[in-house]
Amino acid sequence: MGATRTQVGIIGAGPAGLLLAQLLDKAGISSVVLERRDRAYVEGRIRAGVLEQGTVDLLHQAGVGARLDREGLIHKGIYFNVRDTRTQIDLEELTGGKHVVVYGQTEVTKDLIAARLAAGGDLRFDCEAVTIHDAESERPRLTYVSGDEQHEVICDFIAGCDGFHGPSRQALPANVLNVYERVYPFGWLGILAEAPPVADELIYSRHPRGFALYSMRSMRVVSVNVV
Numbered sequence: 001m002g003a004t005r006t007q008v009g010i011i012g013a014g015p016a017g018l019l020l021a022q023l024l025d026k027a028g029i030s031s032v033v034l035e036r037r038d039r040a041y042v043e044g045r046i047r048a049g050v051l052e053q054g055t056v057d058l059l060h061q062a063g064v065g066a067r068l069d070r071e072g073l074i075h076k077g078i079y080f081n082v083r084d085t086r087t088q089i090d091l092e093e094l095t096g097g098k099h100v101v102v103y104g105q106t107e108v109t110k111d112l113i114a115a116r117l118a119a120g121g122d123l124r125f126d127c128e129a130v131t132i133h134d135a136e137s138e139r140p141r142l143t144y145v146s147g148d149e150q151h152e153v154i155c156d157f158i159a160g161c162d163g164f165h166g167p168s169r170q171a172l173p174a175n176v177l178n179v180y181e182r183v184y185p186f187g188w189l190g191i192l193a194e195a196p197p198v199a200d201e202l203i204y205s206r207h208p209r210g211f212a213l214y215s216m217r218s219m220r221v222v223s224v225n226v227v
């Protein structure tokens with residue numbers, strides 16, 4: 001069994017885990033990131049497309065804002081469509097210059113992975129059966145399997161950035177777990193289409209049959225709730 005010692009063991013190389021590793025590195029704190037999927041899968045997983053100002057600021061702070069500045073599409077406002085009326089909300093005017101940027105989560109992930117690897121960060125893909133041990137002790141541990149070998153990462157802290165279904169949530173002792181959630185009685189349908197943009201900014205539409213969000217990058221994404 002190969003063992004590694006680090007200050008923070010991070011489970012999950014999504015935006016949260018990667019950004020945490022990057023910010024820790026800037027603060028001189030070591031980390032090891034364990035990701036279940038391979039690098040190509042993580043870099044190609046399509047999800048978010050719109051970054052709020054706070055996220056953009058944080059990415060700059062983490063030193064990964066250069067390509068975002070070059071390639072991100074700034075949206076200075078948004079449109080609300082309610083029945084037949086469209087209202088423009090001028091974000092920049094209302095907030096003293098803040099806006100949202102359309103820049104795919106795939107690109108954020110690529111930038112963060114590239115930054116971690118350039119800085120010599122310990123980023124491990126294809127980690128199977130990641131398990132948390134001794135969560136309530138001073139020396140929590142992570143084990144995982146890669147190839148045919150079992151590996152161990154001994155940590156001061158473990159950060160669970162593995163989403164809702166990952167092992168971290170299950171490892172939290174019931175007496176310290178507080179869940180705050182609101183469950184809405186509808187789901188989302190995302191449609192990705194290669195088509196010319198229909199508007200220059202985001203559109204949020206309310207309709208008696210549901211809600212639709214339109215955003216565009218080079219493609220068009222529409223999310224519709226199904227009621």
Ligand SMILES: Cc1cc2nc3c(=O)[nH]c(=O)nc-3n(C[C@H](O)[C@H](O)[C@H](O)COP(=O)(O)OP(=O)(O)OC[C@H]3O[C@@H](n4cnc5c(N)ncnc54)[C@H](O)[C@@H]3O)c2cc1C
Nearest residue numbers: 012013014015016017035036047048049050130162163166
């Ligand atoms: C369709 C859609 C559209 C969205 N649009 C927006 C948007 O426009 N703007 C916005 O800000 N947000 C948006 N979001 C939300 C955004 O995508 C999430 O907030 C973001 O992905 C959360 O990042 P995360 O790193 O916490 O989790 P995740 O991205 O889920 O990453 C978790 C990581 O943990 C890994 N993992 C899971 N289990 C294990 C395990 N057992 N061992 C090791 N690794 C594991 C996963 O493979 C993954 O890489 C959208 C989400 C969806 C689904």
